Amino acid sequence: MSRRMLSRIxxxxxxxxxxxxxxxxxxKSDTTDAEAGGREPAQVKVALVPGGSHPYxxxxxxxxAKAKTELALGDVTFNExxxxxxxxxxxxxxSLAAQGYNAFGVFGVxxxxxxxxxxxxxxxxxxxxxxxxxxxxxxKADFCLSTDxxxxxxxxxxxxxxxxxxxxNLVHLTGNKVDSNTQRRIAGVEKAVAETGGKVTLLQSVTDxxxxxxxxxxxxxxxxxxxxxxxxxxxxxxxxxxxxxxxGVRQSKLPIKVIAIDDDPTVLDGLRGGSVAATVLxxxxxxAQVGSYALxxxxxxxxxxxxxxxxxxxxxxxxxxxxxxxxxxxxxxxEALRKKFDGDLLKCS
Amino acid sequence: MxxxxxxxxxxxxxxxxxxxxxxxxxxxxxxRLGLLxxxxxLVVLFSSLTPAFxxxxxxxxxxxxxISVYVVVGLAQLxxxxxxxxxxxxxxxxxLSTFAMGLAYDRLGVPLLVxxxxxxxxxxxxxxLAGLLIAKTGVNSFVVTLALDFGLLGxxxxxxxWATGGVSFAVQPSGLSALRxxxxxxxxxxxxxxxxxxxxVPIAVAAALGVGLLFRHARLGREILMTGSNTVAxxxxxxxxxxxxxxxxxxxxxxxxxxxxxxxxxxxxxSANIGESFLxxxxxxxxxxxxxxxxxxxxxxxxxxxxxxxxxxxKGLNLLQxxxxxxxxxxxxxxxxxxxxxxLRAVLAERRAVSSS
Numbered sequence: 151m152s153r154r155m156l157s158r159i160x161x162x163x164x165x166x167x168x169x170x171x172x173x174x175x176x177x178k179s180d181t182t183d184a185e186a187g188g189r190e191p192a193q194v195k196v197a198l199v200p201g202g203s204h205p206y207x208x209x210x211x212x213x214x215a216k217a218k219t220e221l222a223l224g225d226v227t228f229n230e231x232x233x234x235x236x237x238x239x240x241x242x243x244x245s246l247a248a249q250g251y252n253a254f255g256v257f258g259v260x261x262x263x264x265x266x267x268x269x270x271x272x273x274x275x276x277x278x279x280x281x282x283x284x285x286x287x288x289x290k291a292d293f294c295l296s297t298d299x300x301x302x303x304x305x306x307x308x309x310x311x312x313x314x315x316x317x318x319n320l321v322h323l324t325g326n327k328v329d330s331n332t333q334r335r336i337a338g339v340e341k342a343v344a345e346t347g348g349k350v351t352l353l354q355s356v357t358d359x360x361x362x363x364x365x366x367x368x369x370x371x372x373x374x375x376x377x378x379x380x381x382x383x384x385x386x387x388x389x390x391x392x393x394x395x396x397x398g399v400r401q402s403k404l405p406i407k408v409i410a411i412d413d414d415p416t417v418l419d420g421l422r423g424g425s426v427a428a429t430v431l432x433x434x435x436x437x438a439q440v441g442s443y444a445l446x447x448x449x450x451x452x453x454x455x456x457x458x459x460x461x462x463x464x465x466x467x468x469x470x471x472x473x474x475x476x477x478x479x480x481x482x483x484x485e486a487l488r489k490k491f492d493g494d495l496l497k498c499s
Numbered sequence: 500m501x502x503x504x505x506x507x508x509x510x511x512x513x514x515x516x517x518x519x520x521x522x523x524x525x526x527x528x529x530x531r532l533g534l535l536x537x538x539x540x541l542v543v544l545f546s547s548l549t550p551a552f553x554x555x556x557x558x559x560x561x562x563x564x565x566i567s568v569y570v571v572v573g574l575a576q577l578x579x580x581x582x583x584x585x586x587x588x589x590x591x592x593x594x595l596s597t598f599a600m601g602l603a604y605d606r607l608g609v610p611l612l613v614x615x616x617x618x619x620x621x622x623x624x625x626x627x628l629a630g631l632l633i634a635k636t637g638v639n640s641f642v643v644t645l646a647l648d649f650g651l652l653g654x655x656x657x658x659x660x661w662a663t664g665g666v667s668f669a670v671q672p673s674g675l676s677a678l679r680x681x682x683x684x685x686x687x688x689x690x691x692x693x694x695x696x697x698x699x700v701p702i703a704v705a706a707a708l709g710v711g712l713l714f715r716h717a718r719l720g721r722e723i724l725m726t727g728s729n730t731v732a733x734x735x736x737x738x739x740x741x742x743x744x745x746x747x748x749x750x751x752x753x754x755x756x757x758x759x760x761x762x763x764x765x766x767x768x769x770s771a772n773i774g775e776s777f778l779x780x781x782x783x784x785x786x787x788x789x790x791x792x793x794x795x796x797x798x799x800x801x802x803x804x805x806x807x808x809x810x811x812x813x814k815g816l817n818l819l820q821x822x823x824x825x826x827x828x829x830x831x832x833x834x835x836x837x838x839x840x841x842x843l844r845a846v847l848a849e850r851r852a853v854s855s856s
Contacts, residue, residue: 176686176688177681177685177686227820231821231822235772235776236766236770236772237762237765237766237776238776240765240766241561241813241814241817244557245551245814245817245818247557248551248554248557248818249549249551260667260770260772262663262665262667262669262770263766263770263772266679266766266768267766269767270680270767273680286665287669327660329666330665
């Protein structure tokens with residue numbers, strides 16, 4: 151029998167086998183979500199998984215290590231290898247589960263897709279918290295502990311309007327336009343501008359410039375060259391544009407007030423040096439610490455009083471006036487969040 | 500399955516002595532065998548370093564699903580490498596096709612298979628368009644598909660914003676969840692259940708068999724390879740080379756669409772970012788497997804093994820919790836080592852063939 155004939159017979163048999171399997175077999179009963187619970191803290195291994203490498207998430211490392219010690223958890227790991235790719239992040243999460251991690255705090259790469267990943271983890275009985283970003287639509291994780299991005303953008307825009315004396319032209323620099331969180335940030339800025347009754351005009355919302363610092367710098371340089379003299383303030387709701395605009399305005403010596411975001415050393419130096427008028431801080435430490443705490447409680451048998459509930463992890467406007475005291479505010483907010491989980495959000499028998 | 504056309508015959512002086520037929524290369528000189536050995540060594544190494552590597556539910560089943568996607572991605576590139584062409588738009592073709600699938604499921608409520616066929620048609624169509632432009636204008640395939648990639652990048656974003664207001668369809672057609680979560684172990688005949696192989700695997704196997712049979716047994720496939728090997732000779736032999744170029748690119752688009760569907764099934768969503776990470780693996784799998792960039796020779800089995808090797812490396816290093824920088828470094832080093840070993844094996848085989856002739 152020739153090889154050609156053997157090859158054809160083999161292909162035919164494969165097709166027949168697949169067809170037979172599909173038609174003749176019955177499916178086992180559908181797997182329902184396995185319940186998490188009954189684990190002692192020492193049996194709980196928490197994985198904190200951001201969407202990729204970004205300065206914002208660096209405090210998660212220390213906060214996770216602190217939570218491990220304070221809560222006597224089995225382990226807390228921080229894995230930032232997802233590379234801003236939802237497929238890779240799914241793979242990272244499966245790998246961590248295979249290594250015995252059984253509770254997940256995740257910043258989903260794609261808010262529009264991440265619910266599928268959360269459902270996948272919950273099917274396997276793992277408690278899941280959506281940290282630092284909530285999915286678009288209904289949240290399928292146990293809870294979402296994140297900055298209310300619309301509120302944070304609103305606070306930033308209000309700070310910018312104050313800094314520019316309550317009138318003039320404002321520009322908003324932000325990230326990926328088709329991200330639902332960006333749309334909420336734009337809404338927050340527009341709300342603050344609308345409240346001025348026309349005294350402040352939102353000249354432009356520049357999107358898609360948070361991919362890397364280089365593209366942000368290019369966009370800021372173009373903006374300042376084209377409209378620099380018309381702009382009184384820039385409000386940033388993404389990290390790279392914040393760094394780029396602080397640097398761009400400083401170099402151009404234009405009298406533009408810059409409102410940055412987060413407390414990266416570059417931003418804090420800008421605040422001290424005067425090139426940044428204010429910055430809106432978020433609470434990554436609280437997200438990691440309180441998130442790990444809630445995941446431990448859920449692993450131990452508690453349930454969420456309202457599954458999928460969204461909790462604002464807090465945002466703070468920092469100027470030179472409160473530059474030295476903001477950390478105390480943030481710690482107090484973190485403690486209040488933990489008490490809120492114990493008092494209102496968790497149901498423990 | 501390795502398929503190639505006869506190499507171009509060198510001009511032989513009439514007085515030259517007829518050379519004895521070259522001896523067949525030994526079994527160990529087969530590049531696919533080399534890849535198989537490297538994969539086996541890595542599997543043993545990773546399993547001994549972390550037993551989680553052999554976890555059937557959390558490691559092996561997802562690994563098979565990932566390999567399925569990247570085998571088809573590799574085949575999409577292989578389809579045009581057969582001509583000595585490139586498809587730089589392989590990822591965006593997948594993105595546009597999965598948009599069409601998502602739209603069909605979301606707006607028309609079509610069954611899973613019908614939506615898949617719609618997406619495959621769109622993929623084949625956009626591939627055929629690329630092939631037509633290349634064949635008619637004579638512009639290099641790299642340039643045409645790179646331009647197409649840029650165009651599609653914008654188009655896909657615009658289309659998703661128009662249709663969904665975001666970057667993803669929320670629709671979950673019936674059967675997608677089974678493709679995503681189920682393995683044959685979930686289906687039983689009496690007490691006997693199937694192996695823990697994800698349902699997406701047979702789709703990739705069928706695609707590989709189809710492409711293998713096309714290039715090995717079908718006239719169309721052989722003519723594409725002839726065109727890739729020597730276009731002028733193929734034309735003089737009566738092969739409609741322009742149509743073969745269009746056909747190969749249409750096949751590439753169709754396979755890119757299938758890869759997009761498999762990734763959407765694995766991720767559980769039809770979204771704009773599908774295909775973003777396809778480009779490099781699309782070249783890596785066929786080239787590792789012995790497909791020539793110059794055209795005229797393809798290896799489907801080698802492509803499958805190449806895709807398997809890269810996914811095994813990625814999964815193993817991931818399980819060992821390498822940092823981001825280490826992960827990239829070691830993936831590069833392991834691939835370099837695999838390619839070097841393969842080259843060493845080829846050189847040894849050539850020397851042996853020369854010395855024994």
